[in-house]
Amino acid sequence: MLARFTACAAAFAALALSSAADAARVSPMIVDLEPSGNGSVARVELTNDAQRDIPFEVRVMHGEISEAGELTLTPADDDFLVFPAQAIVQSNTQQVFRLQYVGDPDLSRSDIYYMSIQQVPVQIEPAQSQVQVVVNYNVLVNVVPDGTRAEATVESIEAALLQPEPPEDDANAQPAAPPPAQPGVRVRLGNHGTRFFLAGSAKWTVSGTTEAGAPYSRTYQAQEMTRVIGVGVVAPDKVRSFFVPTEAPLVQDSIKVEVSL
Numbered sequence: 001m002l003a004r005f006t007a008c009a010a011a012f013a014a015l016a017l018s019s020a021a022d023a024a025r026v027s028p029m030i031v032d033l034e035p036s037g038n039g040s041v042a043r044v045e046l047t048n049d050a051q052r053d054i055p056f057e058v059r060v061m062h063g064e065i066s067e068a069g070e071l072t073l074t075p076a077d078d079d080f081l082v083f084p085a086q087a088i089v090q091s092n093t094q095q096v097f098r099l100q101y102v103g104d105p106d107l108s109r110s111d112i113y114y115m116s117i118q119q120v121p122v123q124i125e126p127a128q129s130q131v132q133v134v135v136n137y138n139v140l141v142n143v144v145p146d147g148t149r150a151e152a153t154v155e156s157i158e159a160a161l162l163q164p165e166p167p168e169d170d171a172n173a174q175p176a177a178p179p180p181a182q183p184g185v186r187v188r189l190g191n192h193g194t195r196f197f198l199a200g201s202a203k204w205t206v207s208g209t210t211e212a213g214a215p216y217s218r219t220y221q222a223q224e225m226t227r228v229i230g231v232g233v234v235a236p237d238k239v240r241s242f243f244v245p246t247e248a249p250l251v252q253d254s255i256k257v258e259v260s261l
Contacts, residue, residue: 154257
């Protein structure tokens, strides 16, 4: 979920953001489509829980995810039909958006798109003083040809320390000491297959020897890893880098990581 802010009165920002976050729900947030046939159509439902009508518009973007997880979006409206493309969703009602892939029907591997359901800003009278929070919902859309399969491959493993973000300093207090670094492993995880996979939904096992000489092993079951690394989309022929925390620093040459889809 992405947020864009237009500030008219910064004092109300926190309250406005909380209200906007509760204003709408989208389901599902991940959709798999086929390149052609009945499977090329999906339904995405938006529920407006707010006490006012909210206008939305829908755009479809092609997604490229870098190794570091940075997402680059480019317009791809020509590859999809969306109905309705714009809608005013009344208070406490639902709106179903119909999404159909009409791009290349002969894909050899899966492709990643995002269906962006964007709240349209409403015009505010000049005399009014308020914050307007505009919320966008990005639904992950995977176009998956029949017969494709994912192949997770651990490309490299490195013992690492992650420095957490320092807490915000209180202007009236002494500067806080920086939090201690989190030990863990940096894993470069590739996909040598023809279908995307979700690293956060895979089973991970991290094992090795701690610097104190003790054996270490931790297994994350499917879906459990989402809390650690997020969804972790890995497209075909792409590599993603993930940091997995450990309870203690591990000896580099002892580390093993297994990822099972």
